[in-house]
Amino acid sequence: MEREPAPRGPHPADRAEERVPPPRRPGEDGIGDARGRGAARGGGTGAPRPGGPARPGPAHPADPAHGAARGQDHPGHARTPLRRTSVRGQVLEALRTALDSGELEPGRVYSAPALGERYGVSATPVREAMQRLAAEGAVETVPNRGFRVLARTADDAAALAEVLFLIELPVLTRLAATLPALPPELRPLARRTEELARTGDRTGYAEADRAFHTALLGLHGNPQLTRVADALHRRAGSPRAGTARSWAEEAAQHATLLDAIERADTATLATVLRGHLGVRG
Structure with missing residues (x-):
């Protein structure tokens, strides 16, 4: 008499399918559920591993730590990345004023570090502003020296x-x-x-x-x-x-x-x- 084959466990591929969570509906991030389960187990934010400490889950956007990692000034408000652009804009206007007044003399070469020291900034925003002025035709680049103010004939x-x-x-x-x-x-x-x-x-x-x-x-x-x-x-x-x-x-x-x-x-x-x-x- 033939014996029935012993039942086999699920195939490894089947196990992988079983572990795949169902797709979330639009607007769901699963953060609230994870935080709730972690709190019920003792304040953790992620599911605990067997025999080990709770694994930290994804931080909520309103968490202060999350804000610091994303470059926010305070929770819930993203920092506006205007500091660098603002400095460059101020340097650009200062250079334009110096060009209009004749403070920057036509034909003379000015280095970015020297102008940066004059305006109390690093050479980088000066270089960026001078490149803008070069595109406008007010100055020209002099390799390894700086920028020459162009004289209008x-x-x-x-x-x-x-x-x-x-x-x-x-x-x-x-x-x-x-x-x-x-x-x-x-x-x-x-x-x-x-x-x-x-x-x-x-x-x-x-x-x-x-x-x-x-x-x-x-x-x-x-x-x-x-x-x-x-x-x-x-x-x-x-x-x-x-x-x-x-x-x-x-x-x-x-x-x-x-x-x-x-x-x-x-x-x-x-x-x-x-x-x-x-x-x-």
Whole structure:
């Protein structure tokens, strides 16, 4: 008489399948259950191993230890990683101001460590800011030495003025034809440039001049165009006029441009803008 074969245990592959937990539903992380079971066994956060201490489970996002590991200032609030970017941004603005004022002299080479010591920062944010200025055409990289401030020649200035004219004239002409009324903030911006021109604040005037043109071009609604024009204004430098008298005249042209837009006087608009930007011919 044949004997029945003894029952076999589950195949190792079957055991592996049995140990696979069921898939969690969306929104479930299983953390709460693990913490509850651990607490019931004595405060542990994970299932205990046989004959050994409880194995720590995943930390809850609200745990202080978890926050420290993830770089949080306090539980439940992620730290905003702006510290490095903020330093670089501040250094960039400081360097732009130094370029506008002439503190950083054209043709001279400046090293990142020396500028970092001047501004009380490491060389890294200075290097990053200088690379941005190099992309804008304000400086050039000198291998193993630093960055040279580029001197703008008369031909450079004329070329930049022509490009700006080709960008701004179509925009302002369109505004003159379609804009129902000028926003109220434009007139104060124009007056601000005149005030700074009278006081001889070259750096302040450069910032106010760019703010005026940025606000005016921004009415077109194309942020890419506005950013390109702002970068060109930075490269061209401001004021474009060479004497104090012509500088004051240049500042007064901002209000004249606004008057021409309000009257939809495109002929005057083109003439004034050409002189304002310093276009030849």
